[in-house]
Structure formats: C-alpha cells, structure tokens
Amino acid sequence: MIVPVLENDGLEVLAFALDAELDIIGVMDVGLNEDERRRAERVRLERDRRRFVVGRGQLRRILASKLGISPSDVELDYGPLGKPYLSHRMPARDLHFSFSRSGDVAVVALSTGQEVGVDIEAVLPVPEADEIAALCFSASEGGSYATLGAEDRLEGFFRRWTELEAVSKALGCGLGQSMFWNERDWVVRRFIPRSGYIGSVVIPNWHSRDVTTH
Ligand SMILES: CC(C)(COP(=O)(O)OP(=O)(O)OC[C@H]1O[C@@H](n2cnc3c(N)ncnc32)[C@H](O)[C@@H]1OP(=O)(O)O)[C@@H](O)C(=O)NCCC(=O)NCCS
Structure with a gap:
C-alpha cells in the first residue's frame, strides 16, 4: 500500500x-x-x-x-x-x-x-553521532546540534543527517564527495514515513540563488 x-x-x-x-x-x-x-x-x-x-x-x-x-x-x-x-x-x-x-x-x-x-532513516542509536556531526555538519548545523539536550540529541542528529543526504541526492552527488552547499539554497520539509523513522525532503530555494543539479 x-x-x-x-x-x-x-x-x-x-x-x-x-x-x-x-x-x-x-x-x-x-x-x-x-x-x-x-x-x-x-x-x-x-x-x-x-x-x-x-x-x-x-x-x-x-x-x-x-x-x-x-x-x-x-x-x-x-x-x-x-x-x-x-x-x-x-x-x-x-x-x-x-x-x-x-x-x-x-x-x-x-x-x-x-x-x-x-532521505529517510530509522531512528536508532548511533554511538559515533557526535564525531559524524563534527565531520559532516556545517558550522551552523553543528552549533545547533551541540546545544541539544540528551533527550533531543538522537532525533536532532537524524534531522540534520537526512537533510544532508537529501541535498546530496538532489545534487546527484554522493556523501563520499566533498559537497559545498548553503542551507539558504534549499527549502527543507520534514516528515515521518512511519513511527520510528525520520525523513527530510529538499527542493531548491529559488529566492536564494541558482542551484545546479545532476
Ligand atoms: C546516493 C547515496 C548518498 C544514497 O545513499 P543511502 O542513504 O545509502 O540510500 P538511500 O536508500 O537513501 O538512497 C538510495 C537511492 O538513491 C538513488 N541514488 C543512487 N545514487 C544516487 C545519487 N548519486 N544521487 C541521487 N540519488 C541517488 C537511487 O534511487 C537509490 O536507490 P536504489 O539503490 O534502489 O537504486 C549513496 O548511495 C551514494 O553516496 N552514492 C554515490 C556514490 C559515490 O558518490 N561514489 C563516489 C564517491 S567519491
């Protein structure tokens, strides 16, 4: 269904x-x-x-x-x-x-x-979440992630992670690639595909600047 x-x-x-x-x-x-x-x-x-x-x-x-x-x-x-x-x-x-x-x-x-x-992910414990955040999140994402309390941290990690992957997929690149993107260039919507999962979907923010894809 x-x-x-x-x-x-x-x-x-x-x-x-x-x-x-x-x-x-x-x-x-x-x-x-x-x-x-x-x-x-x-x-x-x-x-x-x-x-x-x-x-x-x-x-x-x-x-x-x-x-x-x-x-x-x-x-x-x-x-x-x-x-x-x-x-x-x-x-x-x-x-x-x-x-x-x-x-x-x-x-x-x-x-x-x-x-x-x-991008969607099952919200499951990630022991190395803080290290991944330090490596992959932008300064502002990393900053807001660091302010989260223990009870919001796992969901906060997956919100940012799915956003990052969604942008990478809109651009057609892979996470193994260095990727330069500006948060203002994308409109992000969150959704719950099923209980216990989290998802982000992104489209270009044409009010910001041109975004080249593929
Ligand atoms: C695209 C990618 C980020 C998705 O990874 P994921 O979170 O593990 O998997 P997801 O289920 O969310 O997405 C997989 C789907 O994304 C799509 N997809 C595959 N490659 C894609 C790409 N480069 N860009 C956008 N979408 C892609 C496909 O529909 C794929 O489904 P399929 O496996 O059934 O064909 C990951 O597969 C990747 O990094 N691919 C590129 C490889 C690469 O960059 N190699 C060189 C590194 S320098």
Missing part, C-alpha cells in the same frame, strides 16, 4: 513497505528491465533482493501512474554518480523524483519543475 506522507505545493512524498508477499513481489518483478533484474540477482541476501525488487517496482508504478504509461515502459537514465532520473524520451520531463529506503520502509519524492532529494 502506498501512503502519502507529505503534500505541499507541487511536492509530494509517498511511502510504502518493502517487505511484501511473494505474489506482490512477482507483480513488481514483471515491471523491471533487464539491468534491474541483473542488479537484483547480484544482491546476496534474499530479503534484500526482494526489497530491491519491491522498491524499484513501486517506484516504476508511481512514475507510471504520473506519466499515464505502464510501469515497464518507464525509462530511467543515470547521472555520473548513479542518480536516477526520467529519460528525455519520457512524457512530462519536468517530473523529478528521488528515492530512499531504510529497513523495510521506502519513500518516493516527486516534484514538478524542480529538482528534489529525499
């Missing part, structure tokens, strides 16, 4: 579970292309292979319903670091999307006319 978890001015986030019955997995598999099937075959753990098939299958179904075509006709291209986007051969080329999963939950963010990035 696909559930809307955020809807705001042309920006939409849909959530779904990745653990599904075998017959559903079979339906999802039918929509996948050869490359995606080969990728699924390379996933060692059966559970993760099924989750990949359901995630990609649902992504295709969501895009297909927006485009008015069938899931197997959705054509994706990839940026240099793996960011998927709709092929120029698809109708509605101004439809942008981003996909994220954590555990058995996945989300697809959709935006018309502007780039979008989404």
Whole structure:
C-alpha cells in the first residue's frame, strides 16, 4: 500500500513497505528491465533482493501512474554518480523524483519543475553521532546540534543527517564527495514515513540563488 506522507505545493512524498508477499513481489518483478533484474540477482541476501525488487517496482508504478504509461515502459537514465532520473524520451520531463529506503520502509519524492532529494532513516542509536556531526555538519548545523539536550540529541542528529543526504541526492552527488552547499539554497520539509523513522525532503530555494543539479 502506498501512503502519502507529505503534500505541499507541487511536492509530494509517498511511502510504502518493502517487505511484501511473494505474489506482490512477482507483480513488481514483471515491471523491471533487464539491468534491474541483473542488479537484483547480484544482491546476496534474499530479503534484500526482494526489497530491491519491491522498491524499484513501486517506484516504476508511481512514475507510471504520473506519466499515464505502464510501469515497464518507464525509462530511467543515470547521472555520473548513479542518480536516477526520467529519460528525455519520457512524457512530462519536468517530473523529478528521488528515492530512499531504510529497513523495510521506502519513500518516493516527486516534484514538478524542480529538482528534489529525499532521505529517510530509522531512528536508532548511533554511538559515533557526535564525531559524524563534527565531520559532516556545517558550522551552523553543528552549533545547533551541540546545544541539544540528551533527550533531543538522537532525533536532532537524524534531522540534520537526512537533510544532508537529501541535498546530496538532489545534487546527484554522493556523501563520499566533498559537497559545498548553503542551507539558504534549499527549502527543507520534514516528515515521518512511519513511527520510528525520520525523513527530510529538499527542493531548491529559488529566492536564494541558482542551484545546479545532476
Ligand atoms: C546516493 C547515496 C548518498 C544514497 O545513499 P543511502 O542513504 O545509502 O540510500 P538511500 O536508500 O537513501 O538512497 C538510495 C537511492 O538513491 C538513488 N541514488 C543512487 N545514487 C544516487 C545519487 N548519486 N544521487 C541521487 N540519488 C541517488 C537511487 O534511487 C537509490 O536507490 P536504489 O539503490 O534502489 O537504486 C549513496 O548511495 C551514494 O553516496 N552514492 C554515490 C556514490 C559515490 O558518490 N561514489 C563516489 C564517491 S567519491
């Protein structure tokens, strides 16, 4: 079942579970292309292979319903670091999307006319959270994180972490890459894909300055 978890001015986030019955997995598999099937075959753990098939299958179904075509006709291209986007051969080329999963939950963010990035994480203890924050967060993010009390710290960490990943995904780069970005260049929306999880979705803030993507 696909559930809307955020809807705001042309920006939409849909959530779904990745653990599904075998017959559903079979339906999802039918929509996948050869490359995606080969990728699924390379996933060692059966559970993760099924989750990949359901995630990609649902992504295709969501895009297909927006485009008015069938899931197997959705054509994706990839940026240099793996960011998927709709092929120029698809109708509605101004439809942008981003996909994220954590555990058995996945989300697809959709935006018309502007780039979008989404990230979700299960809120679980991270013993090295403070070290990661010191390394990865900007001065202002790190500063506000440091002021959080013990009871707000874990959620505060994941709020900033998902925001960072969402920007990285909107830009089409990876976290392994150095990334220079200004918080004012992005509009961030938070959402809860499921209890125990946290998510951030970002779109460019056109009131700030031009943001180059892909
Ligand atoms: C993109 C990335 C940040 C997401 O990581 P994650 O939080 O572990 O995973 P998520 O579930 O949130 O997102 C995965 C989805 O993001 C999308 N994605 C993959 N690469 C992406 C990229 N470069 N930009 C945006 N989205 C990307 C895909 O839809 C992927 O789903 P799939 O694995 O089912 O195809 C991470 O995979 C990454 O760093 N990739 C780039 C690799 C890279 O930079 N290599 C060189 C380093 S110098």
